[in-house]
Amino acid sequence: MEPVIETQGLKHVYIDADNNQVTALDGIGMQIQPGEFVAVIGANGSGKSTLARHFNALLLPTEGSVKVHGLDTLDENNLWRIRQDTGMVFQNPDNQIVAAIVEEDVAFGPENIGVPTEELKKRVEDALRAVDMLDYREHAPHLLSGGQKQRVAIAGTLALGSKCIVLDEPTAMLDPKGRKEILNTMKKLNREQHITVVYITHFMTEALLADRVIVMSKGKIEFQGTPKEVFSRVDELEKLGLEAPLAAKVAFELRKSGAKLPPGIITNEELAAALA
């Protein structure tokens, strides 16, 4: 099957305020397959947000290429197709809601691409139902919780017809309840509607639920694999400034002091079972 997102030798150089070149991405080659749930982790400044913006053609490669559903982001004719196919959800829940009424905001994307009124209404309703926000369709966004606002943002991408959603630290500003809401919503969309998910996060517990975890450092992919593979490499993660989940760390320390534990312990349940 054709990958949803494919990058080859992707390099991105920013020119900062003092005219210095900042290499934010340095040769990224990766593929994301349809229906995958991929988590991207990495320390601050490792290039996660820059990478995410390439998936939506908000940034264009300095070198190398990005293909979204087979379409090259460098070709301007592909721009609107790409932005429909890959939706973006950003970190700050307030700063991505455009309209003063929930359903008007969800309609913003499809309105931009000229979806006819009747279909638009259906899309908005379906999208709000999918994120469980239909009851709030006529509410003012500023009265919603952070988690609810982010779900409205997710609905906005669904209404646009996105088959792939890229979320850039969507839970960073939310409370634990909101975090759970967003993760559950994305798991459900991934499971039931086969939405491909690229989920950037600095919460390792969220990355545990992904099919694949990509670890970034200094603009490069450091290593990747299943959550089990990635989070078992406790010391390597630590060197990159990332903290493995507590269970993985405990198992790691126990093993170091000679305990015989099976490999791949990353959740509390697995740790408890191994110690029982």
Next chain:
Amino acid sequence: MLDITLGQYYPGNSFIHRLDPRTKILSTLLLIIAVFLANTAVGYAALCAMVLFIILISGLPFMLVLKSVKPLLFIIVLTLVLHVVMGQGEHVLYQWKFIRVTEEGLRLGVQMAMRLILLLMISSILTFTTSPIVLTDGIEALLSPFRVIGVPAHELAMMMTIALRFIPTLMEETDRIIKAQTARGADFSGGNLLVRAKNMLPILVPLFISAFRRADDLAVAMEARCYRGGEGRTRMHQLAYRSGDVMAFVFAFAMIGLLAFLRWGPKLV
């Protein structure tokens, strides 16, 4: 928490509330013309009756609409007093030194005051019965024919939409900043104008920084959602004229006709 209601929308489901916003904006303009046509006691009486009638079917509390006069009350009283005490004309009713009350002055003063009061009440009925969001749609639709002569109808409407969306957020933020600064011992009360303005700086600076940051984020988010200006955009809520709108227009034109007749038509008595 701050309870922020934007504008002065008074939610309801009356005949007036349900009118198309374009109808309401245009009818308001027509009725304003009617007010300027009035020059007889009968004319003003007709206009007052009309305003009362509209308030009645809109389900708005009368006092609420009357209160919309308050911001300009001073000017209204001043207009009235000036016209009365500095009266022109020959039918002098009372004179003391430079104070001269004439029949003409009295009439003109009352007329001007009535005009202002009616204008305020009529336009406030528009904003009481139309949510700012719907009002924005109406303004955009009414302005869009003038795009050919360079009126940025869509851009204006988009600006209003974003303002409506972000004013509550920025107000919450201001509230938060004030509380934080007060907790650190800042004092926002007292002092002369200059001192007070200086005291506002610790609020304004973080507020502006955050507002620019929000604008930046929002621009990126809008672009990510395929925003490219008004060209080729559709709307979820299409505006549509219904039979009620026709009635409203007929009513507004009838008022203009009536007032024009009272002004220029054959005298009845």
